[in-house]
Amino acid sequence: MTNPKRRTYDPEFNRNAVLLSEDPSRTPSEVAESLGISREILY
Numbered sequence: 001m002t003n004p005k006r007r008t009y010d011p012e013f014n015r016n017a018v019l020l021s022e023d024p025s026r027t028p029s030e031v032a033e034s035l036g037i038s039r040e041i042l043y
Helices: 011-021 028-035
Strands: none
Touching: 011 028
C-alpha cells in the first residue's frame, strides 16, 4: 500500500492564507473554500 503524495504550498500561498484568515468578516470555512483547501489544513 502506498501513501498519497503530500501537497506542498509555496510561501506566497501561505502568506495569502494567513492574511485572508485574519479578516474578521470571513469565517475559516469561507477562507479555506476560496483557497481550495480543507479547513483543517488552514488551521
